[in-house]
Amino acid sequence: MCVNEPDVIQLDVDPVRFGQSFVGSEAFKALFQEGMELIEETAAYLDGPGREESRHLPRQASLVYASESMRLTTRLMQVASWLLLQRAVAEGEITADQAQLEKNRVRLNSQDTATTIAEYEGLPVRLRELMGLATRLHARILHLERLITEAEEAPRPPASNPVAAQLGMLQRAFGAVE
Numbered sequence: 001m002c003v004n005e006p007d008v009i010q011l012d013v014d015p016v017r018f019g020q021s022f023v024g025s026e027a028f029k030a031l032f033q034e035g036m037e038l039i040e041e042t043a044a045y046l047d048g049p050g051r052e053e054s055r056h057l058p059r060q061a062s063l064v065y066a067s068e069s070m071r072l073t074t075r076l077m078q079v080a081s082w083l084l085l086q087r088a089v090a091e092g093e094i095t096a097d098q099a100q101l102e103k104n105r106v107r108l109n110s111q112d113t114a115t116t117i118a119e120y121e122g123l124p125v126r127l128r129e130l131m132g133l134a135t136r137l138h139a140r141i142l143h144l145e146r147l148i149t150e151a152e153e154a155p156r157p158p159a160s161n162p163v164a165a166q167l168g169m170l171q172r173a174f175g176a177v178e
Contacts, residue, residue, distance in 0.1 A: 022148065023090035031144075035083045035137060039076050042130050046073070053124040061122045064115055068123060068131060071113065075134050078108050082141055108142055 022028055046069055054065045085102055088094045094102075120128065 022144070023086045028086065028090065031140070032083050032087055035079050035141075038130070038133055038137060039080055042072060042076055042134065045126055045130060050124065050127060053127075057122070057124075061119070064119045065123055065127065068113070068115060068120075068127065072127075072131055072134055075138050079134070079138055079141055082108055082145065103145075108138070108145055 050069065054062055054069075057065055082103070085094075085099045089096055089099045123131075
């Protein structure tokens, strides 16, 4: 079978959607595992050693600890929601459109902090480590979300290829030149 250029140009092949391919990948599974482990580590720290450490902090540092631990918890809950939504899409439990509706309820947003460097340095080391890990993970997920959203919102190519249509009209008008 001979395939000429206009036939190749007219093939209706949809591009691969990044979001669909990513959430089914090993990279996503590793990201999911990393996120869930960080959530578990953070919960264990805040419920155990962190609670004990916070009792020994001066009053102002204790307030900063409470504020930063709440910010950390919020960030990780956003991460967990995003990861669980993506996994549900990957496993076919919900469609990408349903996931988009759910994403509108729980927004991934960056959180600014009013904590000064001196206040931050007064926090327990493990809390600072967990804050750093959560911030980096959150930034990666924000980046992935932007990539997925941009790929899904990318303009689709027109249904027919105007160049192929013009070539077809020329071939019909002048006959096939071999």
